[in-house]
Amino acid sequence: MIAEKRYSSAHPFLILLLMGLGLAQALFAHLRPGDGFTGGAIVALALLAVTMKNEEARLASPVALVLFEGVGLAAFLVLSFLGMGATLMYNVLVGRGGVFGGTLPAGHNGGQLFTSGTIALFNLSVVLIAAGALGRMARAFFLADSQEVDR
Amino acid sequence: MRDLTLVAVLVLFAAGLAGVVFSQDRRKRVMALFFLQSSAVFLFVSLGYRQGGRPPLFTLMAEGGPMALPSAQAMATSFLILSSVTVALLLALAFFLPRREGTIRGERKGRSR
Numbered sequence: 001m002i003a004e005k006r007y008s009s010a011h012p013f014l015i016l017l018l019m020g021l022g023l024a025q026a027l028f029a030h031l032r033p034g035d036g037f038t039g040g041a042i043v044a045l046a047l048l049a050v051t052m053k054n055e056e057a058r059l060a061s062p063v064a065l066v067l068f069e070g071v072g073l074a075a076f077l078v079l080s081f082l083g084m085g086a087t088l089m090y091n092v093l094v095g096r097g098g099v100f101g102g103t104l105p106a107g108h109n110g111g112q113l114f115t116s117g118t119i120a121l122f123n124l125s126v127v128l129i130a131a132g133a134l135g136r137m138a139r140a141f142f143l144a145d146s147q148e149v150d151r
Numbered sequence: 152m153r154d155l156t157l158v159a160v161l162v163l164f165a166a167g168l169a170g171v172v173f174s175q176d177r178r179k180r181v182m183a184l185f186f187l188q189s190s191a192v193f194l195f196v197s198l199g200y201r202q203g204g205r206p207p208l209f210t211l212m213a214e215g216g217p218m219a220l221p222s223a224q225a226m227a228t229s230f231l232i233l234s235s236v237t238v239a240l241l242l243a244l245a246f247f248l249p250r251r252e253g254t255i256r257g258e259r260k261g262r263s264r
Contacts, residue, residue: 031209033225041232111209134236141243 010049018046022131026123030116036123040130047135052142062139065132072128079118079125093117156197163190175256177245181238188234192227199223 025039047065083090093101094117102115114120163186170183199220205211207221 028210033207033221033228035225035229038228038232041236108212108215110212137236137239141239144243144247 010052015046015049018042018049022046022127023124026127027120028113029123030119031111031113036126037130039123040127041134043127043131044134044138047131048138051139062136065135065139067132068128068135069132072125072130072132075125076122076129079121082118089118089122091117091119093121153197153200156193156200160190160194160197163187163193177248177256178242181241181245184241185234185238188230188238192230192234195223195227195230 022039022042022045025034025042026036029035029039080089083092094115095101095103096117097103100114100117100120102112104112104115167183167186167188167190170186171180174180174183199207199222201217201219204217204219205214207219207224209221212218
């Protein structure tokens with residue numbers, strides 16, 4: 001017989017909190033410990049909390065997760081080759097103004113969020129890759145757990 | 152303070168090593184392995200300790216004063232995520248293999264040890 005397993009649900013506020021925490025890990029990565037990979041793992045936890053409750057969501061095809069991973073990898077590749085005129089992964093956006101290209105004032109300062117150039121974008125693409133990959137891994141565990149014959 | 156954290160690292164390491172060596176249960180072995188990894192993470196973070204230092208957040212840098220080493224803590228966060236992923240994978244193996252083999256012990260059936 002197929003074992004029916006019930007998992008408890010997570011509060012939507014907790015899920016939003018996890019999502020925001022994961023994105024903040026990536027965005028603030030140049031100012032403090034933390035990186036895109038840890039942010040992606042936290043976002044994957046949030047996705048896990050969503051799909052844990054819903055049987056249909058657990059059995060749905062992982063095309064969204066594969067899309068996450070593919071878009072993240074493509075963004076990483078494009079960003080890597082953007083600065084190919086100088087060298088691979090050259091930071092083309094830094095110091096140019098715009099959203100991520102702010103200029104850091106000289107001297108002792110508190111660090112500013114939007115001055116990292118392509119570093120934040122690299123970290124955000126790594127968030128997509130890690131969330132897709134770890135989410136698919138968790139999905140595989142759940143499928144194996146719910147479809148096994150119960151002894 | 153430094154000595155206390157080193158003692159804690161040693162205790163964690165000894166507990167993990169004892170679990171890996173002496174435990175027969177696969178699940179307990181995996182968790183003991185996590186103890187070993189945690190002791191390494193704790194050692195990294197304690198190496199970055201500075202007397203009276205502030206947490207390594209560069210948004211607080213303007214207030215001055217010494218700061219704990221950020222590189223050790225950055226490595227520790229990555230290391231924690233990686234070790235949690237590997238422990239998840241190993242735990243999944245430890246839980247799914249018994250359904251095939253019929254035993255949670257790491258030995259094969261019908262063979263004396």
